[in-house]
Amino acid sequence: MRIARPTRRKNSIVITSLVDVMFVLLFFFMLASSYLDWGAVDVNIGGGESRSALPVPGHVHQLQLLPGAQLRLDGKTVVLSQLASTLERDARVIVQPQAGVPLQDMISVIDQLKAAGVSLTLGRATP
């Protein structure tokens, strides 16, 4: 008796279309995804139209931001890296950028103030 040898089945599934679809998906996800790690910087807004009439206890520092990354704390020029050591902890600071200061500079200053643990409010420098 002869036993038939099992015939090897030819691989008949066409993978080309599968690969095509997969590449489309790959390009879609490569181009459509965003890898930015978003975060939030919480700030208070001061001034404006409906000014709350609560008197602020303690001394409030005014930190003016001038164009060209210059800082003026209560009228005296300070350097960004020494800002944290100049201020006492629990100090209150009003950050007042002048016209021409990009938002990135203000965020960098706010970063330093937050690291120093002071509470801050945003305002605008009165010309």
Added chain:
Amino acid sequence: MKLPSPKRPARSDIDMVPMINFAFLLLIFFMLAGTLVPAQKMPIDPPRSAQATPADPSGNVLLVAEDGRVGFAGELLLESELPARIAQWRKEHPQEPLRVKADAAVDATRVIQLLQSLRAAGIEHVSLLAARGAP
């Protein structure tokens, strides 16, 4: 005379399987590692901040483009329409802080002036959205 029959092109014997495996790996990586964001009406390049706490940049966000144009929740608005729109949002979400996505190069006074105009709408604290990491 007997002409040689033209040679049949050799069957492509390139093994596709390792390439497909690799491409699947990339596909799964990009699917899992990235987040899909809806297309924006205006391009905004966020500032970088080292002190920012993790936040969600989607949904009801006040947008300020580099040229000073404003938008809310993905649609462009006139500056005069903004306070009414924000006040309506505030009525629906009394507790949530307003998230502000502003371009890194926009004038800081422009952002503050906008936010001060929203104090009447009940906005006193905002979350400025930034990309986390050292600038």
